[in-house]
Amino acid sequence: MRKIIILVSVLLLGVALMSYLYFSKLGIENDAKDLALQSATNNAALLFSFQNDKGFYEIIEGQNLLQQAIGKEKTDLLKQLKESFVNNKTINSLILDQEIYLSLLPDSNKTLNFLITIQVKPNQTALNFQNQLKPFLTPIAQEKNIYSAKVNDSLNIFVGVQHQVLTLSTSLKLIKDAGIRLKENPFTAYIKESRLQNKNVLAQLYINYNQAPLLLKNIISENINGELAVFNAQNSFATLNYNFSKEKILFNGNTEIKAADNYLKLFENIPVQNIEIQNVLPDQTANYTIYAYDNYQSWQKKLMSWQAQKKLTDKTTSLIKHIRSEYRTDLNAIFSVYLKNQFVTFQLNTGEKLTAISLSNGEKVKQLLFDVSEDYSDEIKHFKSSDILFSYLGEPMKNFVRPYYTIIDNYLIAANNASTIQSFLSRYRNNKLLIQEPEYLDAMNQLSSTSNIGYYINLKRSNNIFRSQMRPQYYKHLQADSGLKTFDTFYYQMSADQSKFLTNMLLNKYLKPQVPDSSSNR
Template structure:
């Protein structure tokens, strides 16, 4: 009996040891496979990823829209790298079928640059790859593990070599940074958790909103505020899949919010909605952010909890109480009763900012608000007290402290100037609306007709805003015929799916329908 116990114990220990060794080795192998991903994602807000397969390059050669987005200089670099390495069978066998990562990172002097990262196949040796490359190109050592590689008479790059990982960039700074960045990070973990669910995808885009401020500081000419403040200190990640098209650039996937205090958390676990409030926007709308939920009473409960977490609940309660004491108007019998399921903030091409809230009975709301309002004219009123709307709708209405407003066709429209409201009314009454423009109709037909949050930019109407807020090199690329000028719409659409958002990212170019010669000659 004693022998049986000893044998059984020994067998158990042996199995446990073998399992430990197996999984330890598996973990080491997996960590080794992740080195390129770790290097590519650290400090990067945007990473483009694809498999080094000739089929991918054949497809992308026909995607002129991507080439326009990247610009001539960046496209020239990628083309030369493909010619020098990918098209060379001897060199390409070291990295065949491996994932290629192109990270967009801030560089010196308020510029952005690419860091290209790839990991050698496990069966190949990094030294042999270097020897092969040295026999085909002019290489000189810059410092430890960093080399200068001359691709042709006009193009040189820096190359970092470390632990089977190769990094390439025209920026020495990015290569040096990459050489000390082979560490696990939350962005890497997010990608690994989500990538295993995706098969047969041509390419991915990974977005780390934590790093977006560093990227934006290289692009914008001022502080991160106003309409882009949403990207400041937002602990969120997105993984999006590229859908090939010659007519548009479309990615879809999901966005996850990691910060429990994020305002957008109020729209999680809420059914996506069919929205109509965007149909009232003027045709010179430059951008908008639209929000939708299924039931305002439930959503208001979420907002109240959010205000408690962010220590603004007491301020909102004070606003509501003071109005009740001073004007004998109980706002809790107005907004919670007559608010529908959607609202929007938007900006015109003239930079003026407005907000709109959908109501179930606009005429009733107009009457109930009379005692807390001052007359500007028959159509336009002014709230006598501040922070009414932010108390009931939160962060998007912070910019409208004590606004002018009008109520029209069951919509409450607000702005900080009466003249802005008048401009809106003139456009609305004369049917000069965004929904009437073919460019807008074409864009919204490319994405889902239901959502919870929708960011929209009309690039043509935003031209003056871009000119005043974006560094000149980026503005020139936006307005260049060879750049982004022909793209008319950017849209980032979020639809709640439990604790994440199904996401569509669209960069659209409206192609005017061709008129047959037989008709145009009539």
């Protein structure tokens, strides 16, 4: 009996040892496969991924919209790199059918630059890989594993060669920053998990919002504040699949919010809503953000939890008590009862900012707010106390501290200047609305009519806003015929799907219908 126990123990020990060795080796092989991804994701906010095969290039060359989006200069650079490296038989034999990562990164002198990262085929040893590349590379003095390569008479690039990973860029800084790190970063881990769920797609765009501030600081000429302040602490990621089209640039996939105290978490795990509040927006609207939930009373519980996490509960409670004592008005009996299911913050082409809030009974709310408001005119009122809207709707209302407001057709419209409200009322009553614009309707037809969150930018009406915020080289690209000038709409749409948001990202250009030439019918 003792011999049998010893024999079984030895066999079990042997199996455990073999399993350990097998899975350890498998883990090392998987780590090796991910070295390129780890290198590509270092400090990257945007990562475009595609497979190095002939079919991909043929499809992309059939559409010039992506080329317009990144600009002529960067497009020409990528074409030259493809012709010199990808089309080279020796180099292409090392990277055929391999994943290519194109990272957009902040570079020196307030510029942005590309880093291309490729893992060579697994049947190539590191030594053989490097030996085959030697004829094309010139070592750079005092730089380990970094070389220069001549693309043409006017262009030299830097090349990093390390652990069967190839990195290319016109920036030496980016090559050095992309050195192999064996420790996985959160962005790498997120992409690896996403890739298991997304197969057989033409290309993918990964977004790391944690790195967005570094990117934005090189694009905008002022501090990241106002509407952009959300990017200062946006712990979230997105995986978006590219949908080929000759008419528009469309990606769809999902956005995942990691931070528990992120305001957008309040819209997770709730039904998508039919969006209607855009119907009230004037035709001057340059951008907006729409928020929608199913029922205010249940959503308010989430808001109160968020306020507790942000240590805002005492401030809100104190405000409600003060107004009840000072003005004999119970705010809970107004907003908790009559707020409907969606609201929007928006900015006009003049730069003025407003908000519109959907109400179930506008006339009743108008009466109940009488004591907590003072008259500016018969239609326009002014809150006597600060942060009323912030207390009941949270972060998007922080810029409307003590606004002027009006209530019309079951919408509360607020702004920081009475003249802005007057201008709004004039356009609204004269039916000068965003929903009547052909460009807007065309873009909305490409998207779902139901969602929870929507970010909209009218690129043409935002022209003056961009001019005041962006660095000259990026504003120039926005205005170039070969750049973004011919596009009119950007939209980022999020629809709750359990712990993630199904996401559509659209860059659209409206093509006016062709009017038949009447002379041809004669």
